[in-house]
Amino acid sequence: MTQELYSVEQVAERLGLHVRTVRGYVRDERLKAVRIGKQYRISAADLAAFTGVPTSSAAARGAEVTSIVELEGIDRAAAERLTTHVHGSIHGQGLRVETVHDPDRARLKLVVIGGLAAGADLLRLVADLSEGL
Template structure:
C-alpha cells in the first residue's frame, strides 16, 4: 500500500497532538480525512502535507528568493491586527508542493508603525504585496 490510512489516534501521535485536536482539524476542514463507519481515516500523504513535511529529499526548493520589507506608517492597532491576520492566513494557504514562504509582522503601538518582512519566491512575494495593498485599501 503506497499511502497507508491512519486512525485519528495514530495521526495524533505522529503530530504530537491530542486526538481531539486532530478531530477538530478534520471537522473544520483543515485536515482531509475519510469517514469509514463512525471513525475517520487519514491518508499518510495528506497528513504529511498538513504537517508541512516535504516529499522526497530534505533539499530546500531551488530558485530565486525575494526578501521584501514593507513599512506602513500611522496604522491603528485594529488595522494592524487585521492586516497581520490576513497575511498569516494567506501564507498558510499553500500546499506541500508550494515553495516555502516566510512572513513576519511587527507593530509599534507608540508610533503606529507596522512592518512586514517577507521571504518568498518572486511570484509569491508579488502576490503577497498585492494582498498587503488590498488590505491597506480597506
C-alpha cells in the same frame, strides 16, 4: 510501494500548530487523513496538498522569497485589521508571516517567507490593503 505516514502529533509539530487544531482540520475534512485503529494518519502527499507546498521544479531547487514590509502611520486598530486579514489569506498558501507593530512609531513590520508566486500575491494584497488605511 511505501508511503510515509505522519501522526497528528507529528503534523502539529511540523506545522507549529496545537494537536487539537490539526485534529479539527481532520474532522472538518480540510486535511485528508485515514483512521488506523484509534489514531489518524496523514500521508506526506496529503500534508503537502494541505500546506500548499508546490511540486514544481523551482520548489525542488528550494526557491523561496523572504520579504520585509514596513508600513508607516499605522495605528493599533489598523495594524490589527491588516494583520488579521493577512493571516487569514495565507491559509494553505505555504507562507509564513510574522507581524510586529510598534505603537510609539506607528509602524507595522511584516516578514513574509515562502514560495515566490504566493509571496508576490501576498505582497500585492498588502499593497492594496495599505492604500485604504
